[in-house]
Amino acid sequence: MKPILEVKNMTMDFGGLRAIDSLDITINQGEIIALIGPNGAGKTTFFNCITGIYTPTSGDIHISPPHGEPQRINGLKPNVITKKGLARTFQNIRLFTSMTVLENVMIGCHAVTKAGVLGAIFRGPATKAEESRIVEKSYSILEKMGLARYVNDLAVNLPYGAQRRLEIARAMATDPFLLLLDEPAAGMNPQETRALDELILRLRDREGVAILLIEHDMKLVMSLSEKIYVVDYGKKIGEGTPEEIRNNPAVIKAYLGEEIDA
Amino acid sequence: MDLEYFFQLFLGGLTRGSIYALIALGYTMVYGIIQLINFAHGEIYMIGAFTGLIVSSVLTMVGMPIPAVVILAAMAAIIYSCSYGYTMEKIAYKPLRKAPRLSALISAIGMSLFLQNYVLLAQTSDFLPFPSLIPDFDFWEPYAHIITSPELVIIMTTVVVMILLTFLIKFTKIGKAMRATSQDKMMAALLGINVDKVISVTFIVGSATAAIGGILIASHIGQINFYMGFIAGIKAFVAAVLGGIGSIPGAVLGALVLGWTESFFAGYISSDYEDVFAFLFLVLILIFRPSGILGRSETQKV
Amino acid sequence: MTAKNELTKSLMASIWFMFLTFPIMVIRVNTVTDTIEWRWQNMFAVGFGAFFLSMLWRYLIRKKEMSGKKDSQSRKSPIYQVIRDQKFALPGLAAIAVFTILFPHIFSMYQTNIMISALIYVMLGLGLNIVIGLAGLLDLGYVAFFAVGAYSYALLNLHYGITFWIALPLGGLLGAVAGIILGYPVLRLRGDYLAIVTLGFGEIIRLVMENWNEFSFGPSGIANIPKPGFFGMELSLHATTIYIFYTIVALVIFTIFVINRLENSRIGRAWIALKDDEIACQAMGIDKARTKLRAFALGATWAGMGGVVFAAKTTFINPASFTIWESVIILCTVVLGGMGSIPGVICGAMLLILLPEYLRDFGEFRMITFGSVLVLMMVFRPGGMIENVRKTYQFKK
Numbered sequence: 001m002k003p004i005l006e007v008k009n010m011t012m013d014f015g016g017l018r019a020i021d022s023l024d025i026t027i028n029q030g031e032i033i034a035l036i037g038p039n040g041a042g043k044t045t046f047f048n049c050i051t052g053i054y055t056p057t058s059g060d061i062h063i064s065p066p067h068g069e070p071q072r073i074n075g076l077k078p079n080v081i082t083k084k085g086l087a088r089t090f091q092n093i094r095l096f097t098s099m100t101v102l103e104n105v106m107i108g109c110h111a112v113t114k115a116g117v118l119g120a121i122f123r124g125p126a127t128k129a130e131e132s133r134i135v136e137k138s139y140s141i142l143e144k145m146g147l148a149r150y151v152n153d154l155a156v157n158l159p160y161g162a163q164r165r166l167e168i169a170r171a172m173a174t175d176p177f178l179l180l181l182d183e184p185a186a187g188m189n190p191q192e193t194r195a196l197d198e199l200i201l202r203l204r205d206r207e208g209v210a211i212l213l214i215e216h217d218m219k220l221v222m223s224l225s226e227k228i229y230v231v232d233y234g235k236k237i238g239e240g241t242p243e244e245i246r247n248n249p250a251v252i253k254a255y256l257g258e259e260i261d262a
Numbered sequence: 263m264d265l266e267y268f269f270q271l272f273l274g275g276l277t278r279g280s281i282y283a284l285i286a287l288g289y290t291m292v293y294g295i296i297q298l299i300n301f302a303h304g305e306i307y308m309i310g311a312f313t314g315l316i317v318s319s320v321l322t323m324v325g326m327p328i329p330a331v332v333i334l335a336a337m338a339a340i341i342y343s344c345s346y347g348y349t350m351e352k353i354a355y356k357p358l359r360k361a362p363r364l365s366a367l368i369s370a371i372g373m374s375l376f377l378q379n380y381v382l383l384a385q386t387s388d389f390l391p392f393p394s395l396i397p398d399f400d401f402w403e404p405y406a407h408i409i410t411s412p413e414l415v416i417i418m419t420t421v422v423v424m425i426l427l428t429f430l431i432k433f434t435k436i437g438k439a440m441r442a443t444s445q446d447k448m449m450a451a452l453l454g455i456n457v458d459k460v461i462s463v464t465f466i467v468g469s470a471t472a473a474i475g476g477i478l479i480a481s482h483i484g485q486i487n488f489y490m491g492f493i494a495g496i497k498a499f500v501a502a503v504l505g506g507i508g509s510i511p512g513a514v515l516g517a518l519v520l521g522w523t524e525s526f527f528a529g530y531i532s533s534d535y536e537d538v539f540a541f542l543f544l545v546l547i548l549i550f551r552p553s554g555i556l557g558r559s560e561t562q563k564v
Numbered sequence: 565m566t567a568k569n570e571l572t573k574s575l576m577a578s579i580w581f582m583f584l585t586f587p588i589m590v591i592r593v594n595t596v597t598d599t600i601e602w603r604w605q606n607m608f609a610v611g612f613g614a615f616f617l618s619m620l621w622r623y624l625i626r627k628k629e630m631s632g633k634k635d636s637q638s639r640k641s642p643i644y645q646v647i648r649d650q651k652f653a654l655p656g657l658a659a660i661a662v663f664t665i666l667f668p669h670i671f672s673m674y675q676t677n678i679m680i681s682a683l684i685y686v687m688l689g690l691g692l693n694i695v696i697g698l699a700g701l702l703d704l705g706y707v708a709f710f711a712v713g714a715y716s717y718a719l720l721n722l723h724y725g726i727t728f729w730i731a732l733p734l735g736g737l738l739g740a741v742a743g744i745i746l747g748y749p750v751l752r753l754r755g756d757y758l759a760i761v762t763l764g765f766g767e768i769i770r771l772v773m774e775n776w777n778e779f780s781f782g783p784s785g786i787a788n789i790p791k792p793g794f795f796g797m798e799l800s801l802h803a804t805t806i807y808i809f810y811t812i813v814a815l816v817i818f819t820i821f822v823i824n825r826l827e828n829s830r831i832g833r834a835w836i837a838l839k840d841d842e843i844a845c846q847a848m849g850i851d852k853a854r855t856k857l858r859a860f861a862l863g864a865t866w867a868g869m870g871g872v873v874f875a876a877k878t879t880f881i882n883p884a885s886f887t888i889w890e891s892v893i894i895l896c897t898v899v900l901g902g903m904g905s906i907p908g909v910i911c912g913a914m915l916l917i918l919l920p921e922y923l924r925d926f927g928e929f930r931m932i933t934f935g936s937v938l939v940l941m942m943v944f945r946p947g948g949m950i951e952n953v954r955k956t957y958q959f960k961k
């Protein structure tokens with residue numbers, strides 16, 4: 001299998017606080033990987049580092065896109081990293097509140113389109129074609145996510161679970177090879193979570209994206225992921241298949257009291 | 263180099279800086295608590311000066327002795343500035359606590375425009391002469407060529423205000439509540455702190471120091487008008503940002519640095535571009551060190 | 565019980581505001597003659613006004629808290645329904661067109677001149693709308709670009725004899741360049757710092773114009789700026805006014821056309837995304853710096869062109885026309901009309917510029933009203949008079 005993301009020895013400090021402590025993580029093409037750990041363990045910070053929102057204090061982040069050159073992406077701007085094929089969702093939903101659902105997804109197409117100011121003003125054939133391509137593509141993504149009935153609604157007016165799915169839809173519009181999901185099931189009811197489980201599998205199987213998942217819902221994590229990384233206080237305290245993690249004493253200790261196989 | 267001239271500029275800068283500091287405190291405290299640049303803060307300072315002038319004139323005309331006039335006028339100025347600060351927060355900012363920051367900022371600009379023109383319409387657009395409330399003390403006569411008594415009073419007052427304020431914030435219950443609220447409003451509320459009250463108190467304290475600054479400078483310069491708050495407000499804001507907005511010692515330090523730089527710039531180079539200089543200074547700080555001298559640089563949590 | 569409660573609250577508010585406004589509204593000291601003027605009538609006016617206004621205030625706040633959710637998309641404002649409805653849109657547009665064409669012939673030159681000013685503000689408002697309404701960048705130095713346009717025409721004409729029609733695009737271009745020059749250093753700044761820095765830039769430009777006599781002729785300004793010529797012909801004063809009127813009408817139409825296209829394009833969507841959430845916007849692959857610069861440049865272009873028209877209309881400019889308050893007025897037109905909404909900004913500018921002209925007595929209350937408008941709109945109707953409604957798309961099943 002071919003690794004598409006390799007993080008080596010990454011550390012992130014905030015002043016005196018070491019949020020991530022020499023972490024190594026590898027993801028192969030087509031895998032679903034989970035990153036778990038107690039609150040404040042540094043999981044979101046890890047996402048922020050690899051998507052360029054923070055610049056890690058030290059360490060290496062390498063990507064090898066399926067159709068591109070392998071490269072180091074430390075310190076690149078978030079938009080550049082997105083263009084290279086890493087897309088993400090946010091733990092605390094960050095939709096574009098004054099835009100419609102469709103437009104939120106259309107924004108995701110920004111990276112893979114190119115109409116400029118003059119194109120927008122003169123609206124020539126190329127721009128028109130591109131614009132209708134964006135609309136079609138966005139709508140078809142919404143259909144796949146089961147959001148088609150909301151197309152023209154304002155994103156803020158969606159129910160909570162639908163907002164989470166819209167975040168995924170928006171990320172998919174950037175044509176990623178790796179999708180980073182930060183607690184996608186947070187605040188969802190059991191039915192919605194089950195639907196999410198299927199959705200994530202479908203994304204991997206039909207769209208061919210690898211998925212890195214941060215999640216607290218252990219049932220979801222255990223059923224979906226091929227491999228799980230466990231972090232606590234920024235350090236990796238365990239990695240392995242769901243079965244291995246379930247029986248790992250260090251992990252059980254970190255989660256002391258929290259049910260892991262619920 | 264003419265040492266005496268240098269010294270004069272130094273003390274002139276110190277006086278100027280002290281005034282800026284008194285105003286800058288209000289900006290920095292409000293910013294620390296609700297992350298709002300209170301554009302209308304300069305207007306509170308202007309209203310303090312106007313109230314001081316009106317009350318002192320009335321009292322002088324009815325023949326009250328000077329020391330009593332000074333004390334009563336100062337008290338009236340402080341009380342009124344505080345009341346305006348309090349009311350302003352309730353009307354223009356409280357309803358916008360959950361709104362985007364842009365909204366609160368626009369509201370603040372509106373408030374500033376409103377208060378300026380309110381004073382313009384109710385009083386006058388002309389410059390009004392302001393009595394010099396601080397006399398030249400006889401005992402200070404021998405040193406007066408270095409620093410005049412009013413300047414001395416300004417500097418001393420600023421020092422006293424700073425000490426009181428530090429005490430308030432470090433050791434009183436409300437001060438602790440203020441610090442807690444500035445760190446995390448939600449958490450503070452959960453711990454039983456009345457956030458609304460803390461915010462009101464912050465506005466009141468900031469307004470009081472601005473009022474003190476307002477009377478001091480008005481009596482030092484000798485005239486006021488409705489527009490005086492704007493440029494002073496901007497400069498105090500520059501001082502607050504220079505020091506690191508949200509930091510109280512930062513505001514004082516920033517104010518002194520700005521006061522000295524302006525004083526030396528005007529004294530040695532040119533006074534034509536004095537105001538341009540303050541703005542340029544601000545632009546440069548914000549671009550090269552947005553967190554100011556004492557401010558912490560923060561990465562936004564995502 | 566609640567009624568009594570309400571009355572008590574209003575009474576308290578009334579007393580509080582009488583106290584608050586007492587020194588400034590009631591007492592006026594004349595320091596020359598040493599007399600005091602007591603204006604007790606003001607106190608009663610304030611008390612009376614505060615009593616009812618506080619009632620209205622509480623009612624509106626309650627109403628706002630109850631409606632809560634953002635619903636501009638589902639509950640479109642009536643004006644929008646009229647605009648979007650084909651049945652009304654065509655006849656409406658036709659009526660506006662006819663009125664506009666006839667305007668300078670029906671009304672006096674004085675009226676036409678006022679209308680020209682209002683239309684210049686419409687253009688400025690629409691330009692600032694890109695920066696604030698779409699991209700969410702609070703630019704308080706917008707008037708600087710207006711000054712750049714006006715001074716470009718005045719100086720280029722003075723030194724090189726450049727005519728209006730060449731100066732017009734040049735003014736726009738120089739405005740855009742100034743926008744980028746201002747925009748570049750402030751790219752990293754957070755929203756509220758941006759406001760102050762742009763304000764600073766605006767003032768710097770004005771102060772430089774005031775002090776740099778050799779370049780800009782200082783406070784005395786530049787006079788005798790020629791009005792636009794008509795294919796080399798000299799027109800009478802009356803004819804020139806009409807000519808400028810049609811010119812600015814054409815420019816406004818052009819502005820609306822361009823901004824409307826931008827708004828619903830890839831560029832415009834990027835601006836709105838940037839306004840809504842900078843972090844998420846970048847995570848969608850949008851280059852923040854480039855998007856901001858585009859907004860600054862494209863916003864400033866209209867101010868630059870507006871400046872050229874302004875200089876040609878008044879034939880005289882000096883720094884006093886370009887104070888920070890001018891920026892605030894333009895901001896006010898955008899906020900009142902509706903941030904991001906083209907029809908809103910047009911109505912806002914028309915209202916705010918024409919109303920004070922026609923209500924002469926109102927003139928001195930102009931600025932205080934603007935201040936109140938900014939606060940009240942933010943508190944009660946942040947979307948403005950005509951809220952922006954996003955484009956909808958139809959799909960066949």
Ligand SMILES: Nc1ncnc2c1ncn2[C@@H]1O[C@H](COP(=O)(O)OP(=O)(O)O)[C@@H](O)[C@H]1O
Pocket residue numbers: 014017019037038039040041042043044045046561562563564
């Ligand atoms: N921008 C920041 N500045 C300072 N500390 C931060 C910042 N972002 C995260 N942290 C800290 O890093 C630690 C890890 O946080 P986070 O990555 O959000 O945890 P998780 O997502 O695993 O719950 C926490 O202690 C948090 O307070």
Ligand SMILES: [Mg+2]
Pocket residue numbers: 043044045091
């Ligand atoms: Mg997290």
